[in-house]
Amino acid sequence: MTRPRPLVPRPDQADTVRTVGEFGVIARVLARAGSARLAEVGPGDDAAVVATPDGRVVATTDVLVEGRHFRRDWSSAEDVGHKAAAANLADVAAMGGTTTALLVGLACPADTPTSWLEGVATGLADECAPLGAAVVGGDTVAAAPGSEAVVLSVTALGDLGGRRPVLRSGARPGDVVALAGRLGWSACGLAVLRRGFSSPLAVVAAHRRPSPPYAAGPAAAEAGATAMCDVSDGLLADTGHIATASGVVLELDRAALVAACLVPDGPLQQVGAALGTDPLAWVLTGGEDHAFVATFPAGTPLPQGWTAIGAVRAAGTAPGVLVDGEAAEAVAAALGAGGTGHAHFG
Amino acid sequence: MTRPRPLVPRPDQADTVRTVGEFGVIARVLARAGSARLAEVGPGDDAAVVATPDGRVVATTDVLVEGRHFRRDWSSAEDVGHKAAAANLADVAAMGGTTTALLVGLACPADTPTSWLEGVATGLADECAPLGAAVVGGDTVAAAPGSEAVVLSVTALGDLGGRRPVLRSGARPGDVVALAGRLGWSACGLAVLRRGFSSPLAVVAAHRRPSPPYAAGPAAAEAGATAMCDVSDGLLADTGHIATASGVVLELDRAALVAACLVPDGPLQQVGAALGTDPLAWVLTGGEDHAFVATFPAGTPLPQGWTAIGAVRAAGTAPGVLVDGEAAEAVAAALGAGGTGHAHFG
Structure with missing residues (x-):
């Protein structure tokens, strides 16, 4: 009532x-x-x-x-x-x-x-x-x-509509890593606002109002996703949470990420060129777009809106995240990012 | 898991x-x-x-x-x-x-x-x-x-354990008004702390850690309570919420309240005497003890821990709360309370 x-x-x-x-x-x-x-x-x-x-x-x-x-x-x-x-x-x-x-x-x-x-x-x-x-x-x-x-x-x-909850801890070696939603737009918009600008509007608007593809979450669960989380701290940080919880290594493919997240001549490249920032830094370490990252058993047809960006490997010495074989921390540092994601207490 | x-x-x-x-x-x-x-x-x-x-x-x-x-x-x-x-x-x-x-x-x-x-x-x-x-x-x-x-x-x-939720809007003329739990202890403890004291410990402890009789809520629902709320803003204010939501008058009985809430020579009387405050002011307008007040159809055997403190009457000109026939606001003013309960923005 x-x-x-x-x-x-x-x-x-x-x-x-x-x-x-x-x-x-x-x-x-x-x-x-x-x-x-x-x-x-x-x-x-x-x-x-x-x-x-x-x-x-x-x-x-x-x-x-x-x-x-x-x-x-x-x-x-x-x-x-x-x-x-x-x-x-x-x-x-x-x-x-x-x-x-x-x-x-x-x-x-x-x-x-x-x-x-x-x-x-x-x-x-x-x-x-x-x-x-x-x-x-x-x-x-x-x-x-x-x-x-x-x-x-x-x-x-x-x-949950009868579905089992998809935890961070279920990723298994051999799984595919996939992404749904935008990455780097909110961080790019924040960089623009911090410098006193308010355009391009697309990234500023993305910072002000994220547009998570909500339906992609239940669709991934329905399709059999083994692990999932939303990207709120940054892709490297949040895939790191899956890696740690699951005891595996998530190996991300840089070319696949660029293809999925950096449309040629899109606003991230334009702002990156203007500010002297590699836009991949926003894609890998920017939070607050609330994209979803998940792992699926190999061979699973990915639901609509999901794109493969890597694979899960057994953890050798320690769980973690690699981009084209390089450790997440080193990749973030090379891109000039302060870390793999948000630091909440400065 | x-x-x-x-x-x-x-x-x-x-x-x-x-x-x-x-x-x-x-x-x-x-x-x-x-x-x-x-x-x-x-x-x-x-x-x-x-x-x-x-x-x-x-x-x-x-x-x-x-x-x-x-x-x-x-x-x-x-x-x-x-x-x-x-x-x-x-x-x-x-x-x-x-x-x-x-x-x-x-x-x-x-x-x-x-x-x-x-x-x-x-x-x-x-x-x-x-x-x-x-x-x-x-x-x-x-x-x-x-x-x-x-x-x-x-x-x-x-x-809810299969019980229907007990709303504020269900009180009906003829119902009994009943109370479970302590009133005025937290407010009395706060008055003590505000003056720089830390005893009597019983009321200071009540202010620091309220002891709501949680089981009294489900028991009242089970027994057929028609309306209920917890006393977080003060008895007069919170019974006022029931009165307004139900479109009725809650008539409280001062003698019953004194008998239920003011044990002779208890800590509220002692502190009241020391501070020159009528302890009934704390009972009627003090919040944060999280007692429960409910209405029950007349003749309902009250569950353990519940005491009758008044009756529900049809609203004549307007819903409201009376104490021995006097309007809540006038009662609060006569007791020197700033109002019928907490004012959250000062």
Whole structure:
């Protein structure tokens, strides 16, 4: 059953969290929440209740901090909502599941405009709607005394549709490594924004709103993927997680990656040429596009949207990732990347 | 299937989030996470997978901000973990459910001692363990640049065990209003701490670690409760939520509340006398003890731990809460309370 919606006062651009109060914020945000197909109890009670037809629930949490994961001058409120949802929807898809509902925790300064929070709610709702998902609950609190930053914590729930979850630990020697989705676009867009530019729009837009190919996750599970994860830290770092969890070596093919990720004369090459950066650095170490990388038994017909980029070998001395036989760390260093992926505490 | 635990380095009191890094923090925290009875995939993958025997999942999120919801000089790390878990476990219980798993989002300054985070993890695990629940996933990120405050976002998942969820909207004229658990202890403990004291220990301990009677929630659902919520904002405020959602008046009986909540010569009276505060103010407007308030059809034998404190009447001109016939707002004002409950944005 869906809870009755509170009446929402007419939004005023000058309203802030302080002037409308906690319940005013919640009412305005909920007015934009949409409704989740499987929600039996939505926002407004002590907790939500969501149907789990599979008999299991997939659950994941991501925290976005203003000044670390987004900037209000680089991204609109809607962008931030899309991005926060995408990070979680991609995690659910990388298990082979489909997101059914979100919960959102929000700590924000009292002078945050309510219009900004409404924008975030709209972005969250729009990113979820194609899957039949929506925000079903959450909590809104004041930021720490003196803090100017918004902290947004999003939890996604998902359904496996009868499929077994695809873990990071299932890759086996002989498997094919495959990729679905874009790599390097978000990192390239960030490099552009950091230098004070806002074009080419394609990469800036990719940084503001990632477009993970969500359906590729369940399709890979259906096709028999042995291991999978989403690329949120960078391809080398995330294939490293599969290698470590599975006790194998993932050998990536540079030419296949270039063919899959670097369209000739595409925006990554153009920006790379302008900034003096090898665009392969973004492809190999950039996070936040939320592409999916998976391993499949050799001979498996790859589902639509998936491209082979390498193979799994037995770990000799240690698990790890190679690109054309060279260790990931050395490849990243040669490309001038600071490491194989994001370092979260600097 | 439970994920293999990473090897955990020997803790060092001087270690901080900066020195051990994101994955070091995660490894140390997970070493204290315990294991959830219903988790099929625990921490370490893109998402967790938890069994939902009921075919539905209860889900709720609470955000705790340092300096708003806890202070490191008033509460130990373990206390903060207990408190963060309790707020969520109580929300699940207030729907009639039992918590099965937690997800934890954490934004913390790079100089946070890892020993403090380990303490929080221990508190979370200890509060969940009696229910067979544990932390199954989460995210750890750096706090906003310049922010010194920890933000902790906890999501609880729960199972209804075949019971219908008990909403806030089901109270009907003629129902009995009943209470399970303590009221006013946390608020009294906070008043003591604010004045620089740390005794009587009973109320200070209640502020640091609430003790919600979790089993009372499912028991009330089983017994046919028509509406229920946990008391997190204060009894007058939270019964007000039931009154509004149900379109009724909740008439509370002052003598019954005093008998249920103010043991003669108990710590609330002692502290009240010392501070010149009527302890009934804490009982009526103090939050965070996470007692449960519910309505039952007249004549229902109340389950163990539940005490009648009033009755539901048809709303005349408007829904609301009365104490011995007097409006909640007037009662709160007469007791010198700032309002009927917490104001979250000051």
